[in-house]
Amino acid sequence: MAERNGRTVRDLRRANRTAVLQRLYFDGPLSRFELGPVTGLSSGSVSNVVADLVADGLVEEAGSVDSDGGRPRTLLRVAPASGHMIGVDVGETRVRVELFDLTLTELARAERPLEQRRYEVEGIVGHIRDGIAQVLDAAGIAPERLLGVGIGVPGIVERGPEHGAVVHGQTIGWDAVPLEELLRAGSPLPESVPYFIDNGAKTLGQAEMWFGGGRGARNACVVLFGSGVGACLVTPDVENGRAVEWGHLTVRVRGRRCRCGALGCLEAYAGAEALLDRWREEGGEPPRDTDEETALTAMLAAAYPADGAGADPVALAVLEETAEYLGAGLSDLINLFQPERILIGGWAGLQLGTRFLPAVRRHATAYALRHPAEKVTVELGRLGPDAVTVGAAILPLADFFSRGGRRPEPLAAGPAPAWRTALEDRAPH
The missing domain is CATH 1.10.10.10 (Winged helix-like DNA-binding domain superfamily/Winged helix DNA-binding domain)
Incomplete structure (x- = not known):
């Protein structure tokens, strides 16, 4: 009725x-x-x-x-x-899989390092499948008890009835990869367990808006600063957030070549990969045969030595220039969307941390229009390096809540009889 x-x-x-x-x-x-x-x-x-x-x-x-x-x-x-979710972060250096209970308490985790930034589709799919099986086994949770698996990935995600979620990840060499379909093939999970696949910046934004520095804000931009950069926009019109390819705004005409193939993208100057490349090109010496996180730690130690020794002027100059590029990029978000808050997360953003933040704020204010710049705050995210994984787990949780705490019903062979629908609608509370 x-x-x-x-x-x-x-x-x-x-x-x-x-x-x-x-x-x-x-x-x-x-x-x-x-x-x-x-x-x-x-x-x-x-x-x-x-x-x-x-x-x-x-x-x-x-x-x-x-x-x-x-x-x-x-x-x-x-x-x-009463319910369990899995969150997956397909990151730049590893695939992280975490199992949570309904209150997002972590029960188990698995990590699979990515050697030399290898994003072969079969390898990533294998890491996700193996990680899911590992955390379920570690916690003793039956697969059918899952509310769903949320996955944060680099790139643009589209959905269709034929292949489900399809990922366009230009920077990692993924061209219309039917990730959901590939995960379903040979999956350890029953068909009743849904996959929720979205951009990693959006899952980061989801986590910060629910539990972190975005709580209470109506308009916010959450920035993912890792090997590359991306952002999630949250407004009253887009309450669950929308990923924007912020890292591929052009900040310099005919500038450095970005890993997407274009020239002059923000990501070619402000991502951790580009930051380390520029340090090397200017004569710096990043440690060899290490991952980006270790190399960035070494760069920070060279620029800001703790023992009072002289700073590496090249590392310091590259970091200061990166702060200006990042601040200029944030000014675009301020002018375009006029957010109340900007939160910077991602492993590189958190590693650069409070030492980097004052310069970024200063440049963002200088490049932005005065009126919206006076109303925005720029802070670090509060949820740490696991925020993308937590946000991915929130995707099935949010879906569960939207259905009133009911699991998806199995697909029927045909439409329910009219009399049954009418009786269900008339049933008392």
């Missing part, structure tokens, strides 16, 4: 369950009495929804608190063991 606005009773029940679950998730433990004002539901609706969620094993009691003159109020919380 549909209401005047087109919503059915089933839609209303799902929305009520979602409202209660989300408030308990972000603000819990809460009592039934407290849930009414924060969800906008009547006390009767709260009682019915809570009873339903408790019966489904999604909500459990978490002690009690004294009330004003009455009986103690029972506190409720989301049951951590």
